[in-house]
Amino acid sequence: MAFAAIHPEAGRIDATLPDLGRGLTWDQVHKTRPRVALRCPECSHGVHAKVSARKLRYFAHDPGRPADCAWLNESLEHHLLKLELATAIRAADWHAELEVRAPDGTWRADVLASSHDGTQRVAWEAQLSPITAEDIQERTERYWAEGIGVCWVSPGGKAPWIGNVPSIRVQEPRDGQPWTVVDGPAAFHFEHGTWIAVDDPELTAFIRWVLHGQTIPHRVRPRYRRIWYPTSEGYRRRSLIWTTSRHVDTETRHEAMRQRQDERKRQREEQERQAEQQRQTEAEARRQEEERQREAQRQEQERQRKIQAAEDAARWAEQRRQREIEAEQARQRREVEERQRQEQARAAEEQRRRQEREEELAAGRWWAQLSPAQVDQLRDAVAEPLWKREATRVEFDPLGVTVDSAYGIAIHVRRRLHGILRPSPASLHRLPPVVPVYVRNVREAHELVSTGNIDPVRVVHFDLPDHEQMSLM
Template sequence: MAFTAIHPEHGRIDATRSDLGCGLDWSQVHRVRPRINLTCPECEWGVHAKHSSRGLRFFAHNAKRPAECQLSNESVEHHLLKLELATAIRAAGWYAELEVRADDGTWRADVLASSADGTRRMAWEAQLSAITAEELQERTARYADADIAVCWVSPRAEVPWLSSAPAVRVAVPSKDAHVWTVADGLAKFMPKLGSWVRVSDIDLATFARWALQEQVTPHTILPRYRRVRLRPDGSLSRRASCWASAKSTAAESRHEQMRSRQDEQKKRRQERERVEQERKLLEEKARNAEEERLRAIEREAEAEKARERLQVQMAQWAAERKERLAQAEEQRRIEEERARKAEQARLAQERREREAAERWWAELSGEQWQGLLAAIGELSVQEKVGKTYPVKQGVDAEYAFGVPIMARRGLYGIVRPSPDSVKNWNVYGRQRIFVRNQREADLFTDQGVDPALVIHFDLPDFEQLNLC
């Protein structure tokens, strides 16, 4: 399906124009016999004139058309939008050509609008298929190189590239309304809001007239204002460009100048505040430094007093320590003197005890000693403790200068310890003491020794000359 075709005699013809653009009537190409050899301007395949049930005139490809022909692959919606664009352009007093290709093939406009004097051209692109912002900008640049303005038009609900190039989003006519309207891409600047606000519900024909007459032009929104209000009290959407009137762009410029002045005033105020704050900080820093210096002087004075107190205290401690050392030395001397005297007393006591023990044992003759041992042996037999015998020859100072007697099970008893040593003897404990007779036994019991531990054998006393 296409709206244009190549006539073999009249050249390019346009089904959207009453005279087909060359002074012909539709009946001169529609269902004429023989059929006129019309061709597609895109793929050069044969086409023939047709019209829909609602009277829409167009050219259809003959059978076995090339699959790659762009015109034949465009949807009905695409063609209808192109027709609407052409109608709006013509209503504005401009000349509209559909499906125009550059001689060098660098561009192909869905609808090419030309001013009455031929000095200006503007391409209108019905963009329904997916396209990237980069591709859109590249194609826009090609038009600019050819000194052709452009407006991209899309009826899609979501147009992600809307602000990437001169573009608008249009709304398809509803059942009740038969007018295409501009839904997005056109905006006006509202100084009271300090923001761009989207203008919607403008019919496409009005917008086309404004654009062709340059009452609205593509405008790059200043960075500060790129959050465009979709409604005065509604949500925001980020946009880099829009279609706008000179009045709105001038209002934006004035508002930007005002904001720039405010920013500059704010900047100067902030600079003054910064300088003042810096001055206050410096003053506070100087004040803090002075306070710290005074505190340091106070601390040094306190430290000096503390050092003086410490010196006094250390001198006092040294004197006290010296006194303690002197006292300790005196105490040590006293203790040594006491120990020396105690040792002298002990030695004197030991000497007296030994002398007493010598006198004590001097009373006993060898025969008496043997008799006493025999009596002890008989007692051990009676008590069934086994054979008894002296631990060593002679008396033992450890046992109060007596003679320890051993039996099978250990110490059996002490023979004749010295009575003068018994009171200082701490070894005997519960050991038995063997003596000759009652007289000797009384010498021990009178000193508190348990009578049950003192065993005597009623042996007679005889004068003894030697100590055993």
């Protein structure tokens, strides 16, 4: 898509102008027979006049177009922004020409604005694609070298070169509103001592201000490059802005005031420095006198210290002798106490072993009362109800009688301790807590309970005889 073309007779024509810029009507190039041999000003390939669905007039390349044509690769958004810029320039009563190339090819302006007398020119560049700050500065300087002003226009959210070259950020129309400038113009507020961004002027008004010299690009002084943006309530760093001469003068006056303030501050600091130096000189004299007095006092204190040290040494020697005597007495007491403790430990160990032997003998007598058949009979009495009621297998400790089970047999159900089979009455203190114990009959239960070392509730007994019954064959 392009808005300009080369007419074989009229030369360069512009689709955005009513007379195409050469006194022609659109019908003279659109759908004519025979077709007018129009060419692309960029690549010289053939083009033909077209009208978009939005009634936008433009020139489209004929088949076989070259892939490297710069205009061919521009987006529709780029073309529409260029058209908006040209429309605003013409509304400001300046001449606008789209897609203008320098005779030597050093620059190509998206829209070149020219005053009617031809003495002033400003290039308006719609920059949508990414570009480095170095490249855009170089292209800007090319325009300046030709005496052409320039303004770079970005409709996007990210343009790191905004504020480094003459540039603005624009916002496309929303809700019926016109194109607006959201970044670039600023006014200097003397009382705040800062530049404040102008609140979203219309793009058409901004272009008119620039072309008529009411708004100019200004290189901001280093200390004022933090620009306040009321809309976002934040600061942004800008080296170059658009403003009026009056605001430039205001910045200059504020800078002069700041310099005067800085000079007064420097003088005040110099006076304070001299006063401080005088105070330090006097303080040094006082310090030396105080040091002399302290030295005399120190020497006297040192003499007194030596006297006191001698007295302290004698006192410490006596105290050390007393401590050594007390330490020896304490050592002797500890040795006596240690011998007593060892005697008590031996006595306690002997008592523990004697008790274990007695318990072991008692357990032997306790289990000697039963034959193997009676033991098996008691096991069956414990296991059978669980098997019938819950189909649960009972496991007896394969080690048999153990000390940990109070010289009884541990009973497990589902790998958990279920109870103790026939613990020894002399060893009930070794029973695990809570679990029940199982004995043959009431006599054995009474023998356990009568020790006073087990809760009767925990004792389960069966109606098994004391003596093995003989079976008749």
